[in-house]
Structure formats: C-alpha cells, structure tokens
Amino acid sequence: MSKQILLNIALAFCTLSLQAQQRPTPKAKAKIAAxxxxxxxxxxxxxxxxxxxxxxxxxxxxxxxxxxxxxxxxxxxxxxxxxxxxxxxxxxxxxxxxxxxxxxxxxxxxxxxxxxxxxxxxxxxxxxxxxxxxxxxxxxxxxxxxxxx
Amino acid sequence: MKTFSPRLLLAVPALAAGLALVASRPTAPTIAPDPDNAGLKLPAGFGALKVAETGGKARHLAVTPQGVIYVKLNKVKDGKGILVLHPQANGKATVTGGFGDYGGTGMYEKNGYLYASSDYAVYRYKLDAKGEVANPSKPELLVRGLKVGSQHESKSIVLDNADNLYVNVGAYANACQEQDRTRGSKGIPNCPILDSAGGIWQFKADKLNQRYPQGTRYATGLRNVVGLDWNQQDNQLFVMQHGRDQLQDNWPALYSNEQSAQLPAECLYALKPGVNAGWPYTYFDPQRKEIMQGPEYGGDGKTPAKGDYLAPLAAYPAHMAPNALLFYTGTMFPAKYRNGAFIAFHGSWNRAPESQAGYYVVFQPFKDGKPSGQWEVFADNFSGSPAKTASGRADHRPCGLAQGPDGSLYVSDDTKGTIYRIVYPAKKS
The missing domain is CATH 1.10.760.10 (Cytochrome c-like domain)
Known part of the structure; x- marks a missing residue:
C-alpha cells in the first residue's frame, strides 16, 4: 500500500509537471489558429x-x-x-x-x-x-x- | 507521508472482525470478507474478499473438493499457463506454483481430473487425493488440431456425466462476410466456417489424441461461446453466445448507432444434439423477441429469419460478452440461488459511441431447469466506477466462475488477475 502511495505521489508530480509543460497552450492554440x-x-x-x-x-x-x-x-x-x-x-x-x-x-x-x-x-x-x-x-x-x- | 498507511486503518476492523469470528466459531475455518467487500457491490448479506492477486490474464478457474484453486492464464506468465493456489485459513489463497507452457481459457475439474485448454487443444491432468496435479509436466492430450483464427480463439470446456467433453470452437469471423467486418461485404453462402468452427464439438473425456473426425459437431450456428455449463437438473448443456458485432459499422443504411448498441441480444441456449442456433444467417432482436435475418444474408433489420433455428431461453443486453456460466448447486447461498445460473459479463466494447456496459456478474433465476423470472445484477463494480464502466476502461473484468466446496462463488478477472470469492452470510451472528 505504501508503494501505491509513493506511486500516486510520483504520478501526481508527473501530472503536475505535465501541466506545467502544457501551460503555454495559448501559444499552441495560436499556432493551430494560424x-x-x-x-x-x-x-x-x-x-x-x-x-x-x-x-x-x-x-x-x-x-x-x-x-x-x-x-x-x-x-x-x-x-x-x-x-x-x-x-x-x-x-x-x-x-x-x-x-x-x-x-x-x-x-x-x-x-x-x-x-x-x-x-x-x-x-x-x-x-x-x-x-x-x-x-x-x-x-x-x-x-x-x-x-x- | 510514509508513516501513514491506510492499510493499517483497514486492518484494524478486519482483525477485529476476524477475531470475533474465531471467538464465535472456534473450530470452523474463518472466512472474513474484505472490509470493502473487495470493491464489489453485492446483495444484502453477501460479502466478498480478494483471494489473491495473480497478476496474470486469469481466464477460467476450477476449485477442487479439497479447495485447491487452478487458474488458466490466457498468456503464459513466467513459463506458466496454469497457476496453482492453496487456501489459507482466512479464506484467501497463495499462489504456490504453476505448470503448463501454453496460454488458453478452459479450466474444469471433474471426477479426479483437471481439464485445461489451449486455443488449439484440450489436455487433462490426474489429480491425487489432495487435489494436487500428480504429474504437471505430462498432461494427457485429449484433443488437438482445433481450428483457431485471429478472433474468438478461446476453447471453453465442460463435461457431462457420461464422460463426454464439450468444446467450443468459436467462429473466426464476425458474420462470415466475404471481407470480415468490412462495410457492405456480403455473407458467404453456406458459410464454410461452420464445418470446423462456430459451434460446440463433443469428444470423449478419456480418449487420447482425438481430432475432428473422432468428435461430433454437437451444435452449430453458435458464433462464439465462452461461458457454458452442464445443467444437472436437465442433464443438458447450456451455453451463452457472444452475439455478432458492428451492425451499424457494416450496414449504416439499415442500423443507427443506438440500434447497433442494443442489437443483438447476448443469448442463453439449452442445446440438444444437432441443433442450429443460426449464426451467421440470423441474430436475435430482444425488443421484437424474434430471430432476425442477418443483413449479410439479405436481412434489412425488419425481416424475421425463415428456417428451423434454435430459440434462446433468455436474452441479455447486447455486446456485454458473457464469458462464464455456472449453475449454482451449493447450499451456502440462500435457497433462491440453488440451481439458478450465474453469468459473468466480461463487459462491452462494441457499443461506441454509446456508453459501454457490463463488467458484472448476473444471476438468472431458474425453476425446474428453465430460466424463470427476470435476471438481476448480482456482483457489480468490477470496473471500479460508473465512469470506468461507461468508458470501457474497467479496472477488473469478470471472466471465470467456479463454485468452491463450501458453496463460495469464485470469480476470476483477466485484466489484473484478481481472484474474488463471494460468501454468504458475510457476518456470522
């Protein structure tokens, strides 16, 4: 179970960092719009x-x-x-x-x-x-x- | 964070419950349901526990009179296609080993033999007085050379009381089209698949090296049967068919997405030698309650089929994939369950863009050997949540059913390999 918790934490960090990476979506959107x-x-x-x-x-x-x-x-x-x-x-x-x-x-x-x-x-x-x-x-x-x- | 363990919290009531049981029945084995009933939703009074996490694609399973559990894996794991689990005092079990270097689905125990199938063959293993396989590396090869394609590969097995073995050979097609699953492709006349697949074959349970010529095509026109069982009251074979897919995809002018999600029914049949259940020429429409002509063979969604086809005894929602059928003969569960049927619905994929459905075990009441009354969902939430059911991304998918010597109902899951055990009553007074 503690392994699961660690995994969850790791996953949470991944998600956060992914979100962080995806932050500049307005730019991407602008690109598509262009x-x-x-x-x-x-x-x-x-x-x-x-x-x-x-x-x-x-x-x-x-x-x-x-x-x-x-x-x-x-x-x-x-x-x-x-x-x-x-x-x-x-x-x-x-x-x-x-x-x-x-x-x-x-x-x-x-x-x-x-x-x-x-x-x-x-x-x-x-x-x-x-x-x-x-x-x-x-x-x-x-x-x-x-x-x- | 590491010091906080939810497991400890869960363990406290579990321990307490366990102790209470031990105290009240000091000599009886203690079967404590998991505090969350293994995540399942069950009728009042029932409980469930996770017997083991095998991590394999656990298809069908068998429990010997001594309580040894054998699980057939769809894919060999660590060199083993069959897992052996030994019971612990608390009702759970430990994977103690395995054997059989082939994947497959069929697993059945009867009269001191364990029967297993690959996608090509059927084997048996002698069991000793303790329910152990005496010679795991040397099975007897009963049947070989069974037809297998790239769909409906599994060979489910069951025995009658006269040393006959019944083997499903699934049709390696959706509807016997000239081009499988291709839009507008017509059905091949006198579907050639049916000579060696799309039915149930009967072999002898004690003869070696049988091939098609030594067997009998017992029933035909069954697209794919994964769940089957011998009904002891009727002395008759019952099967659940996986109905055809993709009516809308392949015949968009005749069927809407909604109709395609609801057609055809998944059907329960009682077989007699020589019957024809109609695949690929027909399908069963549960709203009209009629056997319909399939669109590959001139049907238009409104025309009933002509011909002498076997009618289903009961119909269930489309595409839910009945992967196991079990007639309950135990005495642990309340009387209404005795001689009724449990059906494990593996869960759908062929309903998109509609929501997916299934991922549960159903109970079908029986009276005098025939379905009687409305079926009901017995064990639900294998998927983990309604959202996971709707998306089809289920955590667990029920695939096999077996009855333990005490009347417990075992359920296998071929997604994560969890083995469940459902007991009654959940708490002893």
Missing part, C-alpha cells in the same frame, strides 16, 4: 473517426485489450506515415504486439474512404489521445494507394 488548413483537417478527421474507427479503437483511442490495438503513443501511429496509411487502406490481417500485449483482431481495409478522408482521420489520430505528430497530406495517401492494386 493554420486553418490543419484545423479544418482535424475537424473533418474527428467526424471520420466517429463514423469509422470509434467502435473498435474506442472514444479515447485506447483500443480493446487483446482484440483491437490502442492508437495512443505507439510507433504504428506516430512512426512511418506510409505504413500507417497502408494499414488504413489495406487493412491488417496479422496480429501485432504493443508493449507486451497481443492484439489479434483483423482490421478491415477502409479503401472506400477518399484520400482526403484518410489524410484527415490520420492527422486527427496523430494529434489526439495524447499524440503529437505531423499531419498526413492527401498526396501522401495518394502515393500509398497507388501501390495497392
């Missing part, structure tokens, strides 16, 4: 997420244990954009492991989404649920789609 294209993409991406992704990956992007992988802070989401785009367009048949946990359910291909929709939803996912990564551009989606035939 980039209306990104803001619009995020707004459209949220709609796509709710219509297509939310069932399996859940409202908080945390996925479902043993079944559907989380979208939070994983290399699959934050890493290579082409690989991530490929998963959305072609699906993912093989099980994957993240942080020692297996996720086995087959991800269906979402190739019926437009390049714009894929770019929007991936930009949204890469900038939500605690993620922060560069936007995915329509041209990048187009390039990956061209490899699928």
């Amino acid at each position: 980039n209306p294209a990104l803001t619009a993409s995020l707004t459209r991406g949220a709609v796509v997420y709710k219509n297509v992704c939310i069932t399996c990956h859940m409202a908080d992007g945390g996925g479902v244990p043993n079944i559907n992988p989380p979208l939070t802070k994983t290399e699959y989401v934050l890493g290579d954009k082409a690989r991530l785009t490929h998963i959305v367009l072609a699906g993912l048949a093989e099980p994957i492991e993240i942080d020692g946990n297996d996720y086995k359910q087959h991800m269906p291909a979402q190739a019926y989404l437009t390049d714009q929709q894929v770019a929007d939803v991936l930009t949204y996912v890469r900038n939500n649920f605690g993620n922060k990564a560069s936007a995915v551009q329509v041209a990048e989606v187009k390039a990956v789609r061209a490899t699928l035939k």
